[in-house]
Amino acid sequence: MLRVEGAVVRFGDRRALDHVDLEVGPGETIAVLGPSGSGKTTLLRAVAGLQRLGEGCIRWGDDDLAGVAAHERHFGLMFQEYALFPHRDVAGNVEFGLRMTSSDRAARARRVDEVLDLVGLAGFRTRRVASLSGGEQQRVALARALAVSPRLLMLDEPLGALDRVWRRRLLTEIRAILDRAALPALYVTHDHEEAFAIATRVAIMRAGRVVQVGAPAEVWRAPVDAWTATFLGFGPIVAAEVRNGLVHTPWGSIECRVNPAARAVEAVVRPDGARIDDAGPIHATVVRAMFTGARVELAAVAESGPPLIVVVAPHDAPAVGDRVRLSIDPDALLVYPDRAD
Amino acid sequence: MRVGRAGRIAQVAVPLGFLALFFGWPLGAIFAHSLRAGAIADVVTDPFLRRVAWFTLWQAVLSTILTLAVGLPAAYAVARYEFPGRRAFRAFVTVPFVLPTVVVSTAFLALLGSDGPLAFLHWRPGVAPMLIAHVFFNVAVVVRTVGGFWANLDRRREEAARMLGASRRRAFVHVTLPLLAPSIIAAASIVFLFTFTSFGVALLLAGPAHATLEVEIYRQAVDVPDLQTAAALALAQIVAVLAVMFALARAQERRAVAQRLVGAADAARRPRGREKIVVGGILAGTTLFLGTPLAVLAWRSLHVGGRWSIGSYRALGTSASTSTLFVSPWAAVRNSVEFAAIATLIALVVGGLAAVAIAARPGRATRTMDAFLMLPLGTSAVTVGFGFLLATENAPRSIANSPLLVPIAHAVVAIPFVVRAVVPVLRSIDPRLRDAATMLGAGPRRVWREVDLPIVARAFAVAAGFCAAVSLGEFGATLFIARPDWPTVPIAIQRFLGKPGQIYFDQALAMSVILMVLTGVVVFAIERVRVRELGEL
Numbered sequence: 001m002l003r004v005e006g007a008v009v010r011f012g013d014r015r016a017l018d019h020v021d022l023e024v025g026p027g028e029t030i031a032v033l034g035p036s037g038s039g040k041t042t043l044l045r046a047v048a049g050l051q052r053l054g055e056g057c058i059r060w061g062d063d064d065l066a067g068v069a070a071h072e073r074h075f076g077l078m079f080q081e082y083a084l085f086p087h088r089d090v091a092g093n094v095e096f097g098l099r100m101t102s103s104d105r106a107a108r109a110r111r112v113d114e115v116l117d118l119v120g121l122a123g124f125r126t127r128r129v130a131s132l133s134g135g136e137q138q139r140v141a142l143a144r145a146l147a148v149s150p151r152l153l154m155l156d157e158p159l160g161a162l163d164r165v166w167r168r169r170l171l172t173e174i175r176a177i178l179d180r181a182a183l184p185a186l187y188v189t190h191d192h193e194e195a196f197a198i199a200t201r202v203a204i205m206r207a208g209r210v211v212q213v214g215a216p217a218e219v220w221r222a223p224v225d226a227w228t229a230t231f232l233g234f235g236p237i238v239a240a241e242v243r244n245g246l247v248h249t250p251w252g253s254i255e256c257r258v259n260p261a262a263r264a265v266e267a268v269v270r271p272d273g274a275r276i277d278d279a280g281p282i283h284a285t286v287v288r289a290m291f292t293g294a295r296v297e298l299a300a301v302a303e304s305g306p307p308l309i310v311v312v313a314p315h316d317a318p319a320v321g322d323r324v325r326l327s328i329d330p331d332a333l334l335v336y337p338d339r340a341d
Numbered sequence: 342m343r344v345g346r347a348g349r350i351a352q353v354a355v356p357l358g359f360l361a362l363f364f365g366w367p368l369g370a371i372f373a374h375s376l377r378a379g380a381i382a383d384v385v386t387d388p389f390l391r392r393v394a395w396f397t398l399w400q401a402v403l404s405t406i407l408t409l410a411v412g413l414p415a416a417y418a419v420a421r422y423e424f425p426g427r428r429a430f431r432a433f434v435t436v437p438f439v440l441p442t443v444v445v446s447t448a449f450l451a452l453l454g455s456d457g458p459l460a461f462l463h464w465r466p467g468v469a470p471m472l473i474a475h476v477f478f479n480v481a482v483v484v485r486t487v488g489g490f491w492a493n494l495d496r497r498r499e500e501a502a503r504m505l506g507a508s509r510r511r512a513f514v515h516v517t518l519p520l521l522a523p524s525i526i527a528a529a530s531i532v533f534l535f536t537f538t539s540f541g542v543a544l545l546l547a548g549p550a551h552a553t554l555e556v557e558i559y560r561q562a563v564d565v566p567d568l569q570t571a572a573a574l575a576l577a578q579i580v581a582v583l584a585v586m587f588a589l590a591r592a593q594e595r596r597a598v599a600q601r602l603v604g605a606a607d608a609a610r611r612p613r614g615r616e617k618i619v620v621g622g623i624l625a626g627t628t629l630f631l632g633t634p635l636a637v638l639a640w641r642s643l644h645v646g647g648r649w650s651i652g653s654y655r656a657l658g659t660s661a662s663t664s665t666l667f668v669s670p671w672a673a674v675r676n677s678v679e680f681a682a683i684a685t686l687i688a689l690v691v692g693g694l695a696a697v698a699i700a701a702r703p704g705r706a707t708r709t710m711d712a713f714l715m716l717p718l719g720t721s722a723v724t725v726g727f728g729f730l731l732a733t734e735n736a737p738r739s740i741a742n743s744p745l746l747v748p749i750a751h752a753v754v755a756i757p758f759v760v761r762a763v764v765p766v767l768r769s770i771d772p773r774l775r776d777a778a779t780m781l782g783a784g785p786r787r788v789w790r791e792v793d794l795p796i797v798a799r800a801f802a803v804a805a806g807f808c809a810a811v812s813l814g815e816f817g818a819t820l821f822i823a824r825p826d827w828p829t830v831p832i833a834i835q836r837f838l839g840k841p842g843q844i845y846f847d848q849a850l851a852m853s854v855i856l857m858v859l860t861g862v863v864v865f866a867i868e869r870v871r872v873r874e875l876g877e878l
Contacts, residue, residue, distance in 0.1 A: 050776050070779045071787075077780040083773035087795045096791070097781030148781060 006056035031199030076150030250305025273332025280327030367728025412483025438481035441814025442541025466548030692759025722817030
């Protein structure tokens, strides 16, 4: 369906997009994940037609969209902080796109009711947008983008300004709406939990490039490089050496399940990789325990190396100061070529 | 806005051309006259004119101090406290500011005159009524400028000072006052400039012994007449005003502190305990001060020979009044309304084009254009009128006598307000709104119509109301330009006031009330649009 091929966008000397390739299949949701300034929004704007490409092309099926103006692409875009029209009420915002194409007032009103119903805002028609809460504005923006039945929906940090409870709820709802409409979507976010929850595939961006594309579980299991692992919150990263099929880390030697090209490597334990194991080889002391509700994150100091992070259930969490024995799952030990090389 | 090449040229050429012709040329004429025959040297050395300059300066300083003394408490009450009728009070405080100078002067004459309620003060005419009238006019500037800023100051900063052990008074002096300083300086400089170039009030209330520069320019140009001296005085005044504006702008810049502002609602609360007495006293005092002259004006206009009567209004149709004005007073009303409509139209077109050009292309060139368009603000109305007089001196009669010169001069005065009202709104439109409309299928023209236009329309409505109010009340420039048989209402009032006899004074009162009502309607319309859609300007 949507294909981005070798897209380049330059702002002065800087490349906001640097030869980006990306594909969105039918009914697929691609989460574009990256830190701020990595080019996510530029990518959306380029696909939308609001930003001209320096090189490369964007195709819909077999059509090159270079000559198609933004307002003729039939793509929906939900803006960061929503960009609702302050001079129109809720219905006026949602109806806007319909008015561009249809003069049938009754049909438009029906469609407005339909989408407001879909996002759970039935009865909000005449409310002023300024009087809405953040979550409600977000739904209006979503309804406005959906009303015209776009062939592709793009969402730019749609949950950015909301609090945690709202984020969860709306994430579930957006997922459900996208599924029901079998609508292909590009979802931009800097939050990996959000990206993993919404996406069929995740595209990780860094400095204008797409560095990894894959299913959420796949990306989580094996981030492509040390930078990506850090970006996903893995850590700490330590210098290690691969010898005789073993990775020699400050925490001890662990079986190497990958085939690194170099001897000097950087190693990082995935958050699910270290666990309390009464027969484990690592002796450590718990120095910090962070209670987050369903789980507790421990920091445990071994004889050498930085503290290891261990996630446990609250009911069998040791106390700070306790001595514990740990083991590291060889499959969860990620090894990358040393960046200094 | 997306427009063709011709449109882009028009956006720049029309405003610059208009101002060059109707502002630059008259100003040039003043320059040319003042440079002849050592007029400037004569002006600077003339002891009488030096006294005029000195008087102009000290009365402006005193007026400014008095205005701050009256306006700051009101600004405090309105910014910090929530009370019933708060919005109405704010609107009410603004009324005097937009009232025509002749109306206010007439009101004070009615108040202080021989059979007015305050006749026992024997203040008429003199410096005191003029100063009070200046305060009356400019309280709005302080309440709006300082109060608007004060209302958005984060109250928690004061509370932080209190928590650190500062008393209420110390917290105010050491925290709030320094933060307010830029807005106080801004308000004071505006008041100073207004009172420094005071014309109508000075002419009608101060009496012949106390002339401001403005009055003296008029006297020299029309009564004496000595055009060279008048031109030299006008030039001296322009230089003085520009110097003051520049110095004050610098002072304000130095004082400005970036700070977080909060919504006005967060900073205001209901007064408690003793505050009720203080706030109530401030509100009552301000209301009494501002309301009394207007109430007395209305009451006196409906009182003839000690009885309720509409005789003063009836007399407007008689031959006695017609012979004073050469036309019927009702014709003056019609002139005023028509001139206001034409002036508003011109100012909106010229100022609107300029605003679009300035907002669309930020940069050095448009900043220069912006500054050039603000010049009429620093030029007094008398200077504009006098410049018109000089510029059309040698013009064909058909141009020199054209009634159209009046609304054109009004437009020159009003254009800066249009630009100031529209540019910020145009700039404030979130570009993503245009993108959002595009993504929903709107082409470029449709985007302008659906997004830009509805948002800017309100700014234009506010600007239009302001232009109309300016034009309706304009006195200084009109006095030079209006043909005797095409008087506006302010000119008619001035002529009535100039005739001895109670019957003429009664008619001046009636005309003043009519002008007050006309202006009031326009201002009320602005206030409604402004409060609902734009907040403080």
